[in-house]
Amino acid sequence: MSPRPAPDASTQGPRAEQPRARRLETPPVFSPGSFCHPARQETVAALGLPHPHPWQPTEEDWHLPENWEAILRAAFQDRLRKYRSLRVFMDICARCGACADKCHFFLGTGDPKNMPVLRAELLRSVYRGEFTLAGRLLGKAAGARTLSKTIVKEWFAYFYRCTECRRCALFCPYGIDTAEITMIARELLLELGLGANWILEPVANCARSGNHLGIRPQVFQEMVQALCDDIREITGIRLTPPCNEKGHEVLFIAPSGDLYTEPGVYTFMGYLLLFQAIGLDYTLSTYASEGGNFGLFASAELAAKVNAKIYAEAGRLGVKWILGGECGHMWRMAHQYMDSMNGPAPAGLEVPRNPVTGTVFRHAASTKMIHIAEFSADLLLHRALVLDPARNDHLIVTFHDSCNPARAMGLLEEPRIVLRAACNHFVEMPENTIRERTFCCGSGAGLNGDEIMALRMQGGLPRGHALRHVQRHNGVNTLACICAIDRNSLRPLADYWAPGVSVAGAHELLGNALVLPGEGERTTDLRREPLPPGGAP
Amino acid sequence: MTARQILPVETSFWPALALREEDIARQWLEKMGQSYPAQTAAFIAAQEDPFANPVGDRARRAARALARVLTTPRPLPAEEEELAAALDDLMRVRAVQALTPEEAVGSFFALKAILRASAAAVGGGEEAAGELADLDARVDRIVLAAFGKYSRCRETLFALRAEEIRRRHARLSRFFREAEGEDDP
Numbered sequence: 001m002s003p004r005p006a007p008d009a010s011t012q013g014p015r016a017e018q019p020r021a022r023r024l025e026t027p028p029v030f031s032p033g034s035f036c037h038p039a040r041q042e043t044v045a046a047l048g049l050p051h052p053h054p055w056q057p058t059e060e061d062w063h064l065p066e067n068w069e070a071i072l073r074a075a076f077q078d079r080l081r082k083y084r085s086l087r088v089f090m091d092i093c094a095r096c097g098a099c100a101d102k103c104h105f106f107l108g109t110g111d112p113k114n115m116p117v118l119r120a121e122l123l124r125s126v127y128r129g130e131f132t133l134a135g136r137l138l139g140k141a142a143g144a145r146t147l148s149k150t151i152v153k154e155w156f157a158y159f160y161r162c163t164e165c166r167r168c169a170l171f172c173p174y175g176i177d178t179a180e181i182t183m184i185a186r187e188l189l190l191e192l193g194l195g196a197n198w199i200l201e202p203v204a205n206c207a208r209s210g211n212h213l214g215i216r217p218q219v220f221q222e223m224v225q226a227l228c229d230d231i232r233e234i235t236g237i238r239l240t241p242p243c244n245e246k247g248h249e250v251l252f253i254a255p256s257g258d259l260y261t262e263p264g265v266y267t268f269m270g271y272l273l274l275f276q277a278i279g280l281d282y283t284l285s286t287y288a289s290e291g292g293n294f295g296l297f298a299s300a301e302l303a304a305k306v307n308a309k310i311y312a313e314a315g316r317l318g319v320k321w322i323l324g325g326e327c328g329h330m331w332r333m334a335h336q337y338m339d340s341m342n343g344p345a346p347a348g349l350e351v352p353r354n355p356v357t358g359t360v361f362r363h364a365a366s367t368k369m370i371h372i373a374e375f376s377a378d379l380l381l382h383r384a385l386v387l388d389p390a391r392n393d394h395l396i397v398t399f400h401d402s403c404n405p406a407r408a409m410g411l412l413e414e415p416r417i418v419l420r421a422a423c424n425h426f427v428e429m430p431e432n433t434i435r436e437r438t439f440c441c442g443s444g445a446g447l448n449g450d451e452i453m454a455l456r457m458q459g460g461l462p463r464g465h466a467l468r469h470v471q472r473h474n475g476v477n478t479l480a481c482i483c484a485i486d487r488n489s490l491r492p493l494a495d496y497w498a499p500g501v502s503v504a505g506a507h508e509l510l511g512n513a514l515v516l517p518g519e520g521e522r523t524t525d526l527r528r529e530p531l532p533p534g535g536a537p
Numbered sequence: 538m539t540a541r542q543i544l545p546v547e548t549s550f551w552p553a554l555a556l557r558e559e560d561i562a563r564q565w566l567e568k569m570g571q572s573y574p575a576q577t578a579a580f581i582a583a584q585e586d587p588f589a590n591p592v593g594d595r596a597r598r599a600a601r602a603l604a605r606v607l608t609t610p611r612p613l614p615a616e617e618e619e620l621a622a623a624l625d626d627l628m629r630v631r632a633v634q635a636l637t638p639e640e641a642v643g644s645f646f647a648l649k650a651i652l653r654a655s656a657a658a659v660g661g662g663e664e665a666a667g668e669l670a671d672l673d674a675r676v677d678r679i680v681l682a683a684f685g686k687y688s689r690c691r692e693t694l695f696a697l698r699a700e701e702i703r704r705r706h707a708r709l710s711r712f713f714r715e716a717e718g719e720d721d722p
Contacts, residue, residue: 029635031635100580101580101584101589101590106577107589107590107592108591108592108630109634109635110572110573110574110581110592110634111574111577112574112576112577215709219712222716223708223712226708226712226715260706260707260708260709261704261705261706261707261708262704262707262708265708430588432586432589450698450701450702453697453698453701454633454694457694458633458634461591461592461633464591465587465588465591465594465595466588469587469588488701488704488705491701491704492700492701495693495700496694497629
């Protein structure tokens with residue numbers, strides 16, 4: 001690496017030289033728009049987390065408990081004992097730099113501390129200083145640091161600038177999962193009462209009402225009914241989705257964002273139309289009214305707590321298996337943690353089997369839960385759905401692989417099967433920005449609060465750049481996804497980086513194309529926008 | 538001494554400057570890179586894949602468009618359009634990064650010094666005062682255009698925040714509005 005040339009004071013402003021060797025000594029800056037709002041004292045207390053207290057990142061004193069160093073040391077030691085992977089991740093990094101330029105936050109912000117290797121080094125240096133002999137003896141020479149209040153601030157700054165997307169992990173020759181390093185760092189901060197409000201408030205809402213927004217059961221059912229009313233006006237078909245009913249085959253759980261926010265609601269309408277088309281025997285639940293899990297962005301305990309309702313409700317209702325909606329992190333949870341955190345699944349559950357095609361989803365033999373994209377793809381591969389993709393002919397669609405379904409569960413081809421069937425015009429973004437190499441939306445892992453919109457746009461630059469490319473060269477006007485956080489966060493991302501591109505769930509587009517028995521002639525899509533007269537745009 | 542320098546200034550200045558187009562682009566790119574820490578600047582300069590290095594891609598495109606427009610006496614409309622689009626792309630990045638407005642826009646002023654040095658190198662000294670004044674004025678217009686784009690991006694950012702808050706509860710708001718209407722006709 002070449003050193004930075006001397007800045008020209010008349011044109012370059014006051015940026016200070018930041019030599020590499022001293023980067024770990026540079027204190028974090030909390031400028032407006034760059035940090036998450038701190039969790040409110042009442043929220044932290046409501047969750048029973050330690051040391052609830054008022055504090056502000058911009059203030060010098062964060063009002064840490066008196067014995068904060070002992071608390072952190074004990075908490076770190078506890079995680080090292082509990083998770084062998086953490087100790088391996090702390091010890092094994094060779095600083096090869098393969099991950100350095102793979103992070104969307106580094107690419108967007110240009111801040112070297114957002115290189116995954118350096119972000120992890122913020123924790124790793126303390127591990128060396130506090131828990132290794134070499135670090136204690138050699139200090140800085142061994143890349144070791146001892147705990148300080150500045151380091152605590154640094155952790156809050158940078159571990160809330162990681163969306164746990166795991167793109168860096170894909171390129172690491174040792175397979176170090178930087179997302180899990182971020183998870184641990186956030187857990188350690190919670191021990192001091194330091195959390196992000198945008199994460200902990202939804203968790204507290206979940207604890208009270210079962211979903212992130214804190215919606216009560218009556219409102220949940222009213223919202224479903226309102227969407228059914230819209231479907232009736234658009235298709236002429238009256239739907240009455242069962243809710244909280246025992247004795248059905250499938251429990252369907254969607255991220256709650258699909259019920260309350262736009263454009264998620266159109267995706268929910270797509271789910272309901274699909275179930276109607278195949279006569280699925282399912283029920284919704286007001287108790288398990290949230291597939292998303294912001295607890296996963298706070299701590300393992302909170303993740304397990306929020307997720308517990310899924311098996312509890314499946315067992316209570318006596319369903320055979322669980323179908324999940326288009327969600328991202330729900331699938332990291334279901335695919336990688338649910339078994340050990342909440343398992344085993346209730347005794348009555350069976351390996352998911354598509355009642356229409358007979359396909360048995362053996363990969364979900366243990367969790368008993370599958371993603372709706374794999375369910376729909378199976379239906380399409382068996383030609384079990386009647387579609388009129390010309391209804392989407394006004395759309396030129398590309399697909400954003402959401403980090404968790406793509407990298408955590410390998411759901412790469414299934415959503416494309418759905419989109420290619422539902423739309424006549426489908427275009428891929430450049431190959432190093434899709435599938436397992438997909439770029440994050442920049443707003444995952446609880447970083448989708450509006451207070452950090454500037455940071456989110458920086459993190460979203462690599463995705464936005466690729467989107468802009470296909471917009472210019474292929475006329476793309478629709479960005480499809482299979483994640484509720486994406487459906488919300490890609491909206492501002494597209495508005496900023498590729499104005500004119502709208503965002504849709506894959507099942508919204510499938511819902512547009514589905515031809516249902518007994519439906520009237522459709523004149524609008526699910527957004528009540530006129531259908532194209534025919535022909536390509 | 539290049540062959541063009543022995544021609545009269547009024548006929549040789551622009552063709553001679555045009556020969557330095559790539560060099561001017563490179564120099565400006567280097568100046569722009571100084572907004573970032575050394576390690577980042579080196580990465581931005583080195584990684585050529587446009588999708589693995591979006592900031593570098595946008596900066597390179599802006600540098601090429603700037604150098605093209607500023608090394609010709611009368612840029613073609615297509616060249617002006619390309620510059621406007623490239624500036625827009627670059628300022629969208631600069632407007633959200635942790636830069637002050639002065640830093641985000643200031644690097645365009647460096648074009649003046651780069652152009653003067655390039656002009657001097659091709660023999661365009663005092664006798665090319667008219668052309669240099671013209672270039673200064675054009676750089677000023679570019680800076681203003683960049684500042685305009687910067688400001689609009691910042692406005693967009695705040696509008697996106699407001700819009701996101703509205704959209705987040707759009708259906709709930711509609712539901713409660715309708716519920717209130719039914720309760721209180």
